Amino acid sequence: MNEDGRKALRRMLYLPVSGKFLIALIGASAWMGFSIWAAEPWFADLQDHVGLVLAVFLVYGIAIIPGFMNAFLAISLILDKRPPHRPLTVYPPISILVAAYNEQASIEETLVSIGHQNYPGGLQVIVINDGSTDNTAAVVERALDQYPWLTFVDLKKNGGKARALNIGLKEVLHDLVITVDADSFLYRGALANIVERYQADPPNTRAVAGKILVRNSRQNWITRCQEWDYFHGISAIKRVQSLFQGTLVAQGAFSVYDRAALAEVGGWPECVGEDIVLTWALLKAGYRVGHCEDACLFTNVPSTVKQLVKQRQRWARGMTEAFIKHPGILLKSRLSTFFVYWNLLFPWLDLAFTIGFIPGLVLALFGYYWIVGLMTLALLPAAFALSLLMFSIERQMFKKTGLVVRKNVQGFFVYVLLYSLILQPASILGYLDELLRKPKAWGTK
Template identity: 85%
Template sequence: MKVDGREAKRSAIYLPVSAKFLIALIGAIAWMGFSIWAAGPWLADLKSYVGTAFAIFLVYGIAIIPGFMNAFMAISLVLDKRPPHRPLPVYPPISILIAAYNEEASIDETLVSIDQQKYPGELQVIVINDGSADGTAQVVRRALERYGWLSFVDLKKNGGKARALNIGFKEVLHDLVVTVDADSFLYRGALASIVERYHADPSNTRAVAGKILVRNSRQNWITRCQEWDYFHGISAVKRVQSLFQGTLVAQGAFSVYDRAALTEVGGWPECVGEDIVLTWALLNAGYRVGHCEDACLFTNVPSTLRQLVKQRQRWARGMTEAFVKHPRILFKMRLSTFFIHWNLLFPWLDLAFTIGFIPGIIFALFGYYWIVGPMTLALIPAAFALSFLMFSIERRMFKKTGLVVRKNIQGFFVYVLLYSLLLQPASVLGYLDELFRKPKAWGTK
């Protein structure tokens, strides 16, 4: 069989996933080595004020380890050349679970977006009303008259998202199960795309996470900077984790799961971070979790500082729950375990940033550069460079799917320069919530 020059060239430069991982790891280690050398004077100076142990805790937590992570991410993103998913000759039937709590204002639009998908296979949609105190149940009952694929489970008492999903799961008819948040809107072709990716991924894949984007981004500066977080940071992390065979969170907002695998791991666990704990259960069972970068769902994000902080507290708490429930995952010999160990460092990094970097900014304003000085300022161009790389990749995906990246310069600068000042302290609060066993409740995302 004749192979043209382009095909031959593509074959010649093909790199297996393990080689990409090794290249990214070597590059990140090299960058960390340079950072340690460059930070020598800073570390020596800081030791004289706070002692050796605390100085190492701060410098490595604020700059060295985050620099290693960013270098690994950047190299991995450059190397990520994922194969496209293609239309299927026959699309399998799917069941969609929507757990709803006080979603009177948005649940109807969510159902409209599902109908507009025109999914080319059989469709079953189950809305589980989790004891809503508003008119959610009445809105869904009216929708039953319009959609033949819709069914309704009306729970009279609120019991939490995991319980609602598990009750709805008992009504599932099909082998592929999709979860969609009740305040979301599926972009065109999202259901077909995520099912195509599921079938195109390696045979041991048992879940695929969709791409979450911000629906209410124009509301205020808080939602504008979250637009960049979802478009940039969260998407890039999922891309890299998926490249190395293990997306760590198949988020409940939009993901597809294998029904038999869900049954095997016991469904959704009763906890704050039910989606991350479920995902780790699948990884712990030896399965792969993927990511479909062009299966897009728009969702409403927190619009007040209080809501945003509470959300990130829950996310941090969910990660802690995952470690507690699945400690053996740390010893699984697979590429994705690298990211599990990576997550072990987050409490250190979040705490160092909260108790070191933020006070260091205040000290720097008064001329004391013990913590925040020239070395930390040098990280700002690196942050912008990584953001530009993420932007370039995501813009190509947007163009492919017919989406347009809107101008949001204010949100971008807030995201790059100030976002961590809010979110990393919030994460610390989340770790403390789990440590002191604070009550758990339904939350936003």
């Protein structure tokens, strides 16, 4: 077959995004129907003990709806054939914003990683010191002579990350704005890759999220299990959301934005989850937000249970803020709105897990299998299968970028079996923080 014939065959076999969405939706719905049928004995037994309403709340919140979500995710990942981004003839100039608060130990290495990128277009890096009480300012001032592309904005009073980024935005010279966390390290080619993806994505794209990986994964069991969360859990969700035209979080740790679009939506909002609220403002304005799976940035993640709980509280609170500030996004007729409604279910799922599954584990230890029993154990093979699918996809990406997947068996089993015991109760605390309007401040990312 000649080249023209191969192109014609590819066009015949091409499945549009809407078709992939429909297949994933039908497949996940079929799995949900099967799950409801299989769960009938469990549901009937639980109803006898706790009543109809609580039984529905627990069974659907612990198993049925999460099962639907996992099936949709798995089918979508199988159907996702991302077009490659290619080198550009001319690379557009970029401006990088680095907001820093008490980052004397890491900011210098972050700047080194930016310099090692050798980005083939114009480069401006703006470090905004947000009233640090350590030697962050002195470290950056010493680097000014070394890096001609570096600009320093030294704020004497701490005002929060959103304010720091908005002040830095006023100094931006170029149309593409990239945010990078001050305690992170850019992997080679990250800047070129994310710009290439931005340029290759559909014309209405106004932001692209990079890929975040764990830098301190060898520190302890907390960081080892987070390595798996970032490596394939978070990455897989972003891939699927990007496939269906709307990644829901262009994270502040590493993302590229269109400067005009940032100005249009008012920049970063003054809130805990400034990155998710900003992303939803872009989606609400009708723009697309993508994801670049091979633009990698390594960052330090929480290394204690307390820090991890604080981080996930902040993330859950940020999602709540996004719903409060942009309720109209639920009325947007686009594929990505499906995932917004999906997020609307998270408080239910997190609460069902916290007040149902965790106590159910304790009851099971004493021989009472009302909540946790054979039916819930049957979910484990599906969880491992989904993890294996995510792993195989991410391993291919690692191979292409020259990275090596570390053998982290202990972290994997903790991630699959125990991770939710920390995260979902932490999310409940985050929802309560926002509902009770607790004070907001810089926290773990």
